[in-house]
Amino acid sequence: MSSQVRLRLLPGARCLFDEPIQMKVSGLRSRQVVALRARSTDERGVVFTSLATYRADGSGEIDLNRDPSLRGNYVGVEPMGLLWSMRPVTLHKRFQKTNSLNPHVVKFSVHEQEGEGRMLAEAINERFLIGDGVIWCPVKEGNIRGVLFTPPGAGPFPAVLDLYTFGGGLSEKRASLLASRGFVVLTVALYGHDDMPRNIGEIHLDYFEEAIEFLKKQDKVGSKGVGVLSLSKSGDVALSIASYLPDVEATVWINGCCANTALPLYYRKKQILPALMFDVNKIIPTESGASMVKYGVNNPLAEENKATLVPIEQAKGHFLFAAAEDDLNWDSKAYMDEMVERLKHHGKENFESVCYPGAGHYLEPPYGPYCPSSFHGLAGKPVLWGGEPRSHAAAEVHLWKKIQEFFRAHLSCDATQSKAKL
Incomplete structure (x- = not known):
C-alpha cells in the first residue's frame, strides 16, 4: 500500500x-x-x-x-x-x-x-441501519410477531406498519431506517418467523388489525391513524388493509398487484377475496438460468377474475402508488393504471402515482446493491427482476424521499393524543 x-x-x-x-x-x-x-x-x-x-x-x-x-x-x-x-x-x-x-x-x-x-x-x-437512540424492541404479543422501532425524543411521531415483502421471516432494514427518520414503525412477519408456521394457505386481515391496534397504543405515537408500507405481494395485502380496516390514513403500494394474489383473503373467519392465480406455462426461461414470470399472472380484469380485485374505492385514506416500468416480476405499471382509473371512476382524488422508467422490481431504500435476479419463493426458481442499474438506483433515491414526504403529509400528529396515553 x-x-x-x-x-x-x-x-x-x-x-x-x-x-x-x-x-x-x-x-x-x-x-x-x-x-x-x-x-x-x-x-x-x-x-x-x-x-x-x-x-x-x-x-x-x-x-x-x-x-x-x-x-x-x-x-x-x-x-x-x-x-x-x-x-x-x-x-x-x-x-x-x-x-x-x-x-x-x-x-x-x-x-x-x-x-x-x-x-x-x-x-x-x-x-x-438504525440511527442513534432508535429503540429496537422485538414484539411477541397475541398473534403479532415482529419488531417495533421507536425514534429518540418525546414525540409525538407518526406510526407506520411495514409489510416488507411476502417472504418468510422478517426484514428489519426498511423499518429501522424509517424509524431513524422520525416514525414509529412496526414490521411484522406473516410466516416463517419465531414460532409461526413455515408456510400458510390463506391470509387473515385480523392479524394486521391486531398489529394496527398494537401500534396505535404506543406511547410516542401521535397519529390518529397509521400508515402502511408495502412491496410486491404485500402490495395487494396493503390495499386490502386500507380498504377493509379502519384507522389507515396513508398507504404506500410499490410494484404490487391491483388484485388479491396467490392466497385467499379472510376477515373475521369469512373469505372476502379469492386469489388471483398464475399460469406456470407462461413463465419464460432465459439463458441466464433465471425465468421471467411477469406474464405468468392471470389477467385480473378478465371476467372470471374480477372478484379478486381489491375494492380500493372503499378506502378512506390516501394512496401513493409507485411502479417500476421495467418490473419483470409482474406488470406493476398496468396494475397501477387500472387502480388510478378505478379511483377516478368513483370520483376519488385520494391518490398520487409515480412511474420509474428503467427501474426493476425491488425498489428499496437507496444505496444497496442492485439485484437483477434471485430465487423466487413462490416460483421455486431464480427469476429476473428487471431494471437497468443506474436508473434503478436513481429511482430508489427519489422514492425513499417521496415515501417519507407522503407519510408526513397524511399522518396527522396530535401531541395531546400522545400525552393521553402516558
Whole structure:
C-alpha cells in the first residue's frame, strides 16, 4: 500500500445506510489512472463487488462527486456508483440485510492499473441501519410477531406498519431506517418467523388489525391513524388493509398487484377475496438460468377474475402508488393504471402515482446493491427482476424521499393524543 495515497470518505466513514457519502482520493500522480473497488459480504456470506476506473486530475486527486468513471461496472459521474453497482460473485443472489443491529460494512480500495493492481489505499465504510437512540424492541404479543422501532425524543411521531415483502421471516432494514427518520414503525412477519408456521394457505386481515391496534397504543405515537408500507405481494395485502380496516390514513403500494394474489383473503373467519392465480406455462426461461414470470399472472380484469380485485374505492385514506416500468416480476405499471382509473371512476382524488422508467422490481431504500435476479419463493426458481442499474438506483433515491414526504403529509400528529396515553 502506498503511504502517500489517501482515500477519504466524507463527511465520515460511519453513516446511515440510506445516506450518500463523498469519496476522494489524493496523493496520486498527475493524470494517473487507477481502479476503485468496493467489496462487502451480506449476512448470508455472499460476497458483492464492484469496480470502476478513474483518472486523477492534474493535482493527483479524484473526487467521485466530480469525476467520471471511464469504464467498469458503470461509466460517468456517479458519486455512489461503487455501492449500487456491486454484484454478487455468485449468480442469482440478492443482497440480504435483514438484521438492523449490524451495519453494512463496505471496503473501498484504490489499485494501480498496471501489473496485478497493487493496492494503494483503502477505507472502511460502516453503513448503519438504525440511527442513534432508535429503540429496537422485538414484539411477541397475541398473534403479532415482529419488531417495533421507536425514534429518540418525546414525540409525538407518526406510526407506520411495514409489510416488507411476502417472504418468510422478517426484514428489519426498511423499518429501522424509517424509524431513524422520525416514525414509529412496526414490521411484522406473516410466516416463517419465531414460532409461526413455515408456510400458510390463506391470509387473515385480523392479524394486521391486531398489529394496527398494537401500534396505535404506543406511547410516542401521535397519529390518529397509521400508515402502511408495502412491496410486491404485500402490495395487494396493503390495499386490502386500507380498504377493509379502519384507522389507515396513508398507504404506500410499490410494484404490487391491483388484485388479491396467490392466497385467499379472510376477515373475521369469512373469505372476502379469492386469489388471483398464475399460469406456470407462461413463465419464460432465459439463458441466464433465471425465468421471467411477469406474464405468468392471470389477467385480473378478465371476467372470471374480477372478484379478486381489491375494492380500493372503499378506502378512506390516501394512496401513493409507485411502479417500476421495467418490473419483470409482474406488470406493476398496468396494475397501477387500472387502480388510478378505478379511483377516478368513483370520483376519488385520494391518490398520487409515480412511474420509474428503467427501474426493476425491488425498489428499496437507496444505496444497496442492485439485484437483477434471485430465487423466487413462490416460483421455486431464480427469476429476473428487471431494471437497468443506474436508473434503478436513481429511482430508489427519489422514492425513499417521496415515501417519507407522503407519510408526513397524511399522518396527522396530535401531541395531546400522545400525552393521553402516558
